[in-house]
Amino acid sequence: MASTCASCMSLMAAGVPIKKMVAGISCGLVTGDTDDDFVVLTDIQGLEDFFGDMDFKVTGTKDGITAIQMDIKIHGLTRAIVDQAISQCREARFFIMDECMSKAIAEPRKEVNEYAPKIISIEIDPEKIGDVVGQRGKTINEIIARTDVKIDITDDGKVSICGEDKDKMQKAIDMINIITTEFEKGQVFTGTVVSIKEFGAFVEFAPGKEGMVHISKIANERIDHVEDVLTLGDEVKVVCLGKDRMGRISFSMKDVAQK
Numbered sequence: 001m002a003s004t005c006a007s008c009m010s011l012m013a014a015g016v017p018i019k020k021m022v023a024g025i026s027c028g029l030v031t032g033d034t035d036d037d038f039v040v041l042t043d044i045q046g047l048e049d050f051f052g053d054m055d056f057k058v059t060g061t062k063d064g065i066t067a068i069q070m071d072i073k074i075h076g077l078t079r080a081i082v083d084q085a086i087s088q089c090r091e092a093r094f095f096i097m098d099e100c101m102s103k104a105i106a107e108p109r110k111e112v113n114e115y116a117p118k119i120i121s122i123e124i125d126p127e128k129i130g131d132v133v134g135q136r137g138k139t140i141n142e143i144i145a146r147t148d149v150k151i152d153i154t155d156d157g158k159v160s161i162c163g164e165d166k167d168k169m170q171k172a173i174d175m176i177n178i179i180t181t182e183f184e185k186g187q188v189f190t191g192t193v194v195s196i197k198e199f200g201a202f203v204e205f206a207p208g209k210e211g212m213v214h215i216s217k218i219a220n221e222r223i224d225h226v227e228d229v230l231t232l233g234d235e236v237k238v239v240c241l242g243k244d245r246m247g248r249i250s251f252s253m254k255d256v257a258q259k
Helices: 002-013 046-051 080-105 126-133 135-147 165-178
Strands: 022-032 038-042 053-059 067-073 118-123 149-154 158-163 186-197 200-206 209-214 237-243 249-251
Touching: 002 022, 002 080, 022 046, 022 080, 038 080, 053 080, 118 165, 126 135, 126 149, 126 165, 135 149, 135 165, 158 165, 165 200, 186 209, 200 237, 209 237
Parallel strands: 209 249
Antiparallel strands: 022 038, 022 053, 053 067, 118 158, 149 158, 186 200, 186 237, 200 209, 237 249
């Protein structure tokens, strides 16, 4: 039953918030010719299990037993045998928890281990699911590729983000939040220059989401060519100016410092 104790300690070390410490132990039995002639063995090994009459496994917390499993090679057990086996298992479990496990790690770590798999759940407007998924899954696949996470979305708008790196998981959440938000004047985003035109530059601030920075909104001073300031792939901060007459999102770079 060492695997039970090791699993419990591994969960606590990984930061899994289990409610109680759990330990397990196995008792064996050797019987004689009469009902009163028996010996209950604590923490049996393979040889004792093979030649003995019982393998009685018990796991539990300080509050009580959580699981029991038993194999016997005799026709039945007396009340005295069962009572003693449970008593010895309890004593052994408490010893393991008090003298071994608690001295190694007394409670779960406050945060999940950085290498442990994690799941973060958020909710979005079900009407926005299509925006997150994108045409033929293009948008959601782009989020997954950029953040190295797994994403599951249900019809009621519940989104589960699975991964190991908390920062990457948060990045995926930020992307989803940006995609599903109703853009308002004054919001600040960080994006990448994906296209440069004579009249300005297009900045992608989330997978499948772009806005345009007019040449007059790139710098405080007048510039003649967008390329004098920006290059494809540049990461820039922009502030939302709202939407133009065609419904496109307009950005400004020079006004970010005022936010």
